Every structure is written in C-alpha cells, then in structure tokens.
Amino acid sequence: MAASERILIPGPAGSIETVIDTPDQVPAGIALVAHPNPLYGGTLDNKVVQILAKTMVELGYVAVRPNFRGVGQSEGVHDAGNGETDDMVAVVHAVRARHALAEAPLVLAGFSFGSLVVSRVAMRLAAQRMVFVGTAVTRGRVEPVPEDAIVIHGEKDDVVPLELVLRWAEPLGVPVVVIPGADHFFHRRLHIIRNIIRRGW
Numbered sequence: 558m559a560a561s562e563r564i565l566i567p568g569p570a571g572s573i574e575t576v577i578d579t580p581d582q583v584p585a586g587i588a589l590v591a592h593p594n595p596l597y598g599g600t601l602d603n604k605v606v607q608i609l610a611k612t613m614v615e616l617g618y619v620a621v622r623p624n625f626r627g628v629g630q631s632e633g634v635h636d637a638g639n640g641e642t643d644d645m646v647a648v649v650h651a652v653r654a655r656h657a658l659a660e661a662p663l664v665l666a667g668f669s670f671g672s673l674v675v676s677r678v679a680m681r682l683a684a685q686r687m688v689f690v691g692t693a694v695t696r697g698r699v700e701p702v703p704e705d706a707i708v709i710h711g712e713k714d715d716v717v718p719l720e721l722v723l724r725w726a727e728p729l730g731v732p733v734v735v736i737p738g739a740d741h742f743f744h745r746r747l748h749i750i751r752n753i754i755r756r757g758w
Contacts, residue, residue: 665688
C-alpha cells in the first residue's frame with residue numbers, strides 16, 4: 558500500500574503545497590505530475606492528475622503532485638507557466654534530497670496546462686520519460702518532446718482540439734494516442750489513461 562503525505566516545500570515565490578505518494582518498494586525514480594490551469598480550477602486533486610500519480614506509483618515511482626502558485630496552500634500568483642517552471646524544478650530538487658534520490662530517474666507528467674509547464678522543466682532537468690495528457694498547445698509554446706513520450710488526447714476535446722495536437726506532434730515524430738469519444742477531462746475514461754501508460758512503459 559502506497560504511503561501519502563501532504564507537505565509544504567520552499568519555492569521561489571514561497572511555500573509550494575505538495576502531495577507525495579511513495580510506493581511500497583524501493584523507488585524506481587521520481588514522477589513529477591503537474592495539474593491543469595489554476596485559472597480554470599486546476600489543482601493537484603484533479604482526477605486526471607490523481608490517475609497519473611496512481612499509475613506512476615504502481616510503476617514504482619515516488620509520485621509528486623505540487624499545487625501551482627496561488628492554489629491551495631501554495632503561495633505566489635499565477636505566472637502563465639514561467640514561475641511555475643521554476644517552482645517545479647525546486648520541488649524536484651527538494652524531493653530528491655528528502656528521499657535520498659539524488660541520481661534517480663525522473664519522469665515528467667502533465668495534464669493540460671501542466672504539460673506545458675513540464676515541457677519547460679524538461680529543458681532544465683533530464684527526464685527518463687514524459688507523459689502528456691490533453692497537451693495544452695493552445696495555451697503557449699509547448700516545448701518539443703522525445704519520440705518515446707506518451708501523448709494521450711481525447712477525440713472530442715473541445716478545450717484543445719485534437720487537430721492542433723496532431724499538428725504539434727507531427728514534426729516531432731511523436732505518436733498521439735487518441736481515446737475515442739473522450740473529452741478534455743476524460744470523463745468515464747480515466748482507466749484507459751492508466752492502461753495506455755502501463756502498456757507503453
């Protein structure tokens with residue numbers, strides 16, 4: 558049974574509220590899971606974020622879910638992904654030190670706006686794998702990802718149209734796994750996200 562704790566981690570703009578879920582075996586690494594846009598209600602308790610964290614724990618990773626600036630107990634104000642990137646880097650460093658995982662592999666996972674943020678984190682921290690769900694290509698520049706990235710999108714996403722994600726992925730040579738009938742929040746299809754990631758690992 559995984560252990561879960563909610564802590565405050567010092568960050569560039571103040572405390573960062575973070576939930577850490579730890580597997581019951583020796584960790585395979587750290588998985589940073591970033592939530593959707595807080596301007597539209599996104600938090601670390603989002604159901605897609607929770608299924609991403611749960612899946613990462615099942616795969617043996619310490620799953621780390623921070624709240625972005627101004628959400629919950631996290632201090633600071635929304636910074637369109639810029640300050641949030643700094644915060645996520647700080648969280649990874651803090652968790653590495655806290656859990657004695659200095660050299661452990663890092664997985665970066667993000668849902669919607671969270672995908673934009675972790676794409677920028679990957680420019681500063683080496684990642685073993687990347688997982689994007691509902692990639693927020695309409696919210697700003699999502700940085701390129703490697704060909705082995707797992708990119709999942711809903712066929713009927715009315716927040717980020719599938720066509721735009723395919724256009725982003727095409728020059729990168731990255732496959733996009735499309736879940737038929739799924740909207741942006743993957744209602745009644747969360748288990749499919751979990752299965753896609755587990756099969757792709």
